[in-house]
Amino acid sequence: MTKKTKNDKILLAHGGGGQLTDDLIRRHILPSFDNEILTEMGDSARLDLTSGSLCLTTDSYVVKPLFFRGGDIGKLAVCGTVNDLAVAGSRPVALTLSLIIEDGFKMELLDRILSSIAKTARQSHVDIVAGDTKTVEAGAADKIFINTAGIGARLPGVDLGFRQIAVGDRIIVNGSIGDHGMTIISQREDIAFQTQLESDCAALAALTCQLLENVDGIRFMRDPTRGGVAATLNEISMSTGLSIKIRENDLPIKPAVQAAADMLGFDVLTIANEGKFIVVVSPESVGECLKICRNDPLGQEVQIIGEVVETRDVPLVEMETRIGGRRIVQMPYGRELPRIC
């Protein structure tokens, strides 16, 4: 048996902390993420930020399937964590990467995922500075799970939060909604129109930093992932005690996404996005916000979808429907889409 055939699959021993772990790290992982801090291979990465004011976040990724139109679990693992740092008002600096791999997982697929992680990290100007690899027996995990944690340097003078939000603030989204979730579910169900769908998976930090550095009236940002726009708007409403009014006509939804959702019985508002942000911005600053978004590839279809309004009885998210009626947009229950990210 040649060395190559020997290592075309992940073995339990690749997680044992010995020679094989060292092999995996030196041959497959380090070359993907070439940077001085990682190559030190210390127990922790050492970083020097210009200030001690930072953001820290984490997410695990269990998406199924691993590869989908518009992305894969690796791209998602970088974008998701970069976006969490971005919408918190920071510039992403470094990520950690932790893999849990099932015995027998193809090395070739691992390499594809690693190269996607590396490419996305490079494009997002973040380094992968620390990592971990665990293996489990066949049947003890579904192929591969990825965790990334990230730190970002907080942008000076930026203070986003629910408490900044006021009546009259506008709510904008940087483009079409529901693309990621409907792509995953369509691919999983293998339905006919899946080729027209593509995940919006993208790293938003360049655009969010530009917005925060140039627009004064930004109150709050969040990326509407699991639970979709419905969950994000309900979180805003519950946390501020204010109500939100959106207009169905102003929601940017691609026809293929709407068709898939209708066919499968989903509400697009509850579907996960992976390249979108909701921004709450003062009415004076909304114009500037739109202008900056439209000049960025990730914000060309930016849309004002609604605004923050006074609460009458209880804080509510309400939608003016296309036919002029009113519908309450509820917090989704949670059973919409398992393993979407």
Added chain:
Amino acid sequence: MTKKTKNDKILLAHGGGGQLTDDLIRRHILPSFDNEILTEMGDSARLDLTSGSLCLTTDSYVVKPLFFRGGDIGKLAVCGTVNDLAVAGSRPVALTLSLIIEDGFKMELLDRILSSIAKTARQSHVDIVAGDTKTVEAGAADKIFINTAGIGARLPGVDLGFRQIAVGDRIIVNGSIGDHGMTIISQREDIAFQTQLESDCAALAALTCQLLENVDGIRFMRDPTRGGVAATLNEISMSTGLSIKIRENDLPIKPAVQAAADMLGFDVLTIANEGKFIVVVSPESVGECLKICRNDPLGQEVQIIGEVVETRDVPLVEMETRIGGRRIVQMPYGRELPRIC
């Protein structure tokens, strides 16, 4: 059905990002880790360190069984990451916590694990500041996997690294080796003497900080987890190009651990520890090091196990055996013990 019986198990929908996720977080997770930063529930935690010089690390934990003598997956997930920050020369500050949970996992067990995480974090003076919860279908993961990432504030003036290591430096370990690994494997195999074994799982940061703040000649620290002392010493030897001589007589090994290892055919040197560090220290400073260790509950059985020596042909780790012979201590291959941490 009452609300209580409804939620005695984790459901897929608990990971959906909707009401049930919110319930899980607000009822089970937030109360366990009460702190202002986490309670903000932003997309990222916001932290202010006094300096931007920091350490960052991550580890996933897949240990089987979840509960073992001396600890559980939760305690391990805190200690392991705290120790990685500690041996890198930093004071651990904050952790993130990410859970991947199998559908049907008992809520009662999750609560036990969360409370163990909270207790260990409190004892280690670190806050859990950000988190994530994912659920997967029954059969897609083995009960629960935990990831923690952590940041630490680097101790001023401390610069540990392979390049500081010189011939003549002493190698010390803060107590008995092999306890964690042999406890796990014995419990898994359900063998008779398992009651005499107990994991050494412990957070070492208080002791490492005391050492680094009081002893000048510390060159390098590492916690010998997967791959055990054998892997750590081989890493030192490979990275420095120097050789290492240890003495079998000086290795602190508990009789029950040695008996279990002999019976099951393991070399204790390759067995994982979770509450031990290897310190490489200059000969002038070793006395001070031992003194500080002996005054700490986690260092009372500290032992000098060997020293760094000149390399003759190739860098080697060599052991003087009890009967006066010599044996090469190899880098373990990796198949020793799957899912040990």
